[in-house]
Amino acid sequence: MITRLNHVAIAVPDLAEAAACYEALGAKVSEPQNLPEHGVTVVFITLDNTKIELLHPLGDGSPITGFLDKNPSGGIHHLCFEVEDIADALARLGECGIRVLGDGKPKTGAHGKPVLFAHPKDFQGALIEFEQE
């Protein structure tokens, strides 16, 4: 079952500049984390009730390069919801005819937990990530 909002992800053209804005507002900002298996570098901003995930392309073939080409100033990229059971979420998405991106199997995300992405065209135009709680 879907439980809580884990993070809101924003793709940014300049990670250091974006992180500095949140630091200036007094937020807790993580060090950049390279995720080559996901083709991104991420910085997490920890808030009281959720996180902001700042994303920047890492290497060739990053899945977010196209998004930044279309949105050169950056933009909200995806929402991540926590689920009690990622396998159950995978099954439920399939029952609803919602395509799961990649090879359709969970991958390990930035928090070291299994994650899935649903195709935005099947989810009211929004890219939704599911993370095992």
Ligand SMILES: CC[C@H](C(=O)O)C(=O)SCCNC(=O)CCNC(=O)[C@H](O)C(C)(C)COP(=O)(O)OP(=O)(O)OC[C@H]1O[C@@H](n2cnc3c(N)ncnc32)[C@H](O)[C@@H]1OP(=O)(O)O
């Ligand atoms: C997992 C590690 C970390 C974590 O939190 O733990 C992360 O979150 S890593 C985040 C980066 N990884 C991903 O986003 C993986 C899933 N994403 C993808 O596979 C691609 O981004 C994809 C397939 C959603 C889009 O890729 P691309 O833009 O190259 O493809 P298209 O141009 O063909 O797009 C198809 C269609 O989708 C629309 N689109 C693209 N991105 C988004 C978005 N973020 N939100 C909503 N819609 C999106 C795009 O405009 C196309 O629509 P169309 O009407 O055909 O133009």
Ligand SMILES: [Co+2]
């Ligand atoms: Co994410």
